[in-house]
Amino acid sequence: MSFEKVAIIGLGLIGGSIGLAVRQDMPGVATSGYDADPKVRERARERQLADVIADNPAEAVEGADLVILCVPVGAMCKAAKAIAPGLKEGCVISDVGSSKRSITEALVKALPGRTIIPAHPVAGTEHSGPDAGFATLFHQRWCIVTPPEDAPEDKVAELVDFWEALGAMVETMDAAHHDRVLAVTSHIPHLIAYTIVGTASDLEEVTRSEVIKYSAGGFRDFTRIAASDPTMWRDVFLNNKDAVLEMLDVFLTDLALMREAIRAGDGEMMHDTFSRTRAIRRSIVALGQDDPRPDFGREHD
Ligand SMILES: NC(=O)c1ccc[n+]([C@@H]2O[C@H](COP(=O)([O-])OP(=O)(O)OC[C@H]3O[C@@H](n4cnc5c(N)ncnc54)[C@H](O)[C@@H]3O)[C@@H](O)[C@H]2O)c1
Ligand SMILES: O=C(O)C(=O)C[C@]1(C(=O)O)C=C[C@@H](O)C=C1
Secondary structure, X not given: OOOOEEEEEOOOHHHHHHHHXXXXXXXXXXXXXXXXXXXXXXXXXXXXXXXXXOOOHHHHHOOOOEEEEOOOHXXXXXXXXXXXXXXXXXOEEEEOOOOOHHHHHHHHHHOOOOEEOXXXXXXXXXXXXXXXOOOOOOOOOEEEEOOOOOXXXXXXXXXXXHHHHOOOEEEEOOHHHHHHHHHHHHHHHHHHHHHHHHHHHHOOOOOHHHHHHOOXXXXXXXXXXXXXXXXXXXXXXXXXXXXXXXXXXXXHHHHHHHXXXXXXXXXXXXXXXXXXXXHHHHHHHXXXXXXXXXXXXXXXX
């Protein structure tokens, strides 16, 4: 592992967690940080999310071997342009954005000639901001690295080592594939959660108080996801439009089949589908890939 100084731009849930995790898991590696919001910088200093919190982005990246952009997907380009004057020769610029194709294009354009290796830790919570981060967020979670074709192999290997040192399991794939996979496993589930919670609160015969009162079961799990940061998720859907629309069409076809089964009283079709999905859940649990924290996401309720 050869990164000696890591700069973190954006000190919310993910940036703050990286800062705390580097301090805990990589003693000897220096960190610096910057956030566009002065209140976040103040809180980041109080929580010591990085060794040094700079008051401007170019200063934050000075001397860093690795710079990680931890801002909403729609702010990546602006953040990249702002760090450009301070970047050290040969440093790696990475990010943690939830979609990868449009970010890669934006970063390559904003920082020509630089070594850009995007990544996405598939770990998070519905909380955001400088108080949300914690050092163990990436333990036993996947981090997907999406190196462009011309990325130097030694730098990709260093970035993989970095995420493994923070406790993550790392996979590499191309950005387009990442975006199609995450559209199904993360983006559409969030869209469904936002929609069902919105629908329930809109229904005239179900008053808002009843939605809250009877939300102890499955609906409650949807409300956790639907509490996720609106800016972050707006940007994800604006930036992974093609893959989300493709997978949404498949989902809507399956949902229509389910509606037909209910209408036709086709219990066999429903039972078969529900048995298949139950087996999927059980195989995730058997692989140890469900969340190891039993009350994860509920601790702040
Ligand atoms: N929340 C999750 O579950 C999760 C998981 C994995 C990846 N991600 C990705 O990580 C990124 C950050 O998400 P988060 O949950 O940490 O969000 P967050 O809202 O907690 O933090 C983002 C921070 O970026 C700052 N910021 C915005 N524009 C900036 C700019 N131009 N320069 C500097 N700072 C700027 C904001 O002030 C904020 O403090 C997003 O791209 C998101 O898609 C999120
Ligand atoms: O656990 C949660 O709250 C999450 O939604 C985390 C989650 C996910 O969908 O798995 C959300 C977005 C990220 O890009 C990665 C992880």
